[in-house]
Amino acid sequence: MQITLEKCGRRFNKEWIFRDLSFEFNAVDKIAVLGPNGSGKSTLLSVISGNMSLSEGNISYNNGRLKVEDLYQQVSFTAPYIDLIEEFTLLECLSFHFSFKKLMPGLSIDDLPELLGLEKAKNKAIKYFSSGMRQRTRLALACFENTPLLLLDEPTANLDLQGIEWYQKLIEDFGKNKLIVVASNQEHEYYFCHNFINILDHKPSIVV
Numbered sequence: 467m468q469i470t471l472e473k474c475g476r477r478f479n480k481e482w483i484f485r486d487l488s489f490e491f492n493a494v495d496k497i498a499v500l501g502p503n504g505s506g507k508s509t510l511l512s513v514i515s516g517n518m519s520l521s522e523g524n525i526s527y528n529n530g531r532l533k534v535e536d537l538y539q540q541v542s543f544t545a546p547y548i549d550l551i552e553e554f555t556l557l558e559c560l561s562f563h564f565s566f567k568k569l570m571p572g573l574s575i576d577d578l579p580e581l582l583g584l585e586k587a588k589n590k591a592i593k594y595f596s597s598g599m600r601q602r603t604r605l606a607l608a609c610f611e612n613t614p615l616l617l618l619d620e621p622t623a624n625l626d627l628q629g630i631e632w633y634q635k636l637i638e639d640f641g642k643n644k645l646i647v648v649a650s651n652q653e654h655e656y657y658f659c660h661n662f663i664n665i666l667d668h669k670p671s672i673v674v
């Protein structure tokens with residue numbers, strides 16, 4: 467997967483969130499989008515995921531060979547605000563999700579509760595899950611999808627120290643062959659990244 471951003475900008479009403487942002491993402495790159503609360507990290511991730519349009523500039527996927535309307539088949543996205551179906555048990559949630567999204571090769575649904583560290587809760591309804599259990603579930607749904615692009619927004623929100631270590635191992639074990647973009651302001655979420663976009667560098671007031 468290759469993504470090219472050319473002079474991209476997004477505004478809400480009169481407020482520019484970022485502007486004049488050009489960047490190239492290549493297969494298996496690991497990139498962190500950095501910036502304080504409210505700076506625009508989630509907005510940029512939504513643009514990259516194809517869920518939000520640009521106000522100016524251009525974004526292309528695989529040099530224009532992949533159309534934005536087909537991108538959903540290639541992208542996995544997770545954020546703490548993504549809803550889970552409360553009535554499902556964990557196993558039902560996983561089975562439902564992976565009935566329309568491809569699971570990574572070598573994995574089966576039955577392997578997943580243990581990989582999530584939630585084996586004992588596999589028959590428990592999501593509505594009884596704690597916030598950390600929900601976040602592990604969201605991360606697993608995204609990270610176990612067989613897609614080349616993984617977008618992570620605040621991946622360790624609600625996770626305790628053990629959960630953070632679990633997330634780090636998840637990325638090491640299942641993220642190697644993917645292009646990963648992490649929106650974060652916490653080093654333990656993006657320590658594996660080698661390229662950075664600081665949203666504050668793309669605020670109009672400092673664009674010349």
Ligand SMILES: Nc1ncnc2c1ncn2[C@@H]1O[C@H](COP(=O)(O)OP(=O)(O)OP(=O)(O)O)[C@@H](O)[C@H]1O
Nearest residue numbers: 478479483501502503504505506507508509510649
């Ligand atoms: N749909 C919207 N309409 C109007 N303004 C919006 C909308 N979505 C986001 N914003 C504004 O855009 C700015 C950037 O928000 P965004 O959620 O992208 O920031 P963030 O860096 O991800 O923040 P956080 O670290 O707190 O999650 C904020 O000022 C926010 O209020």
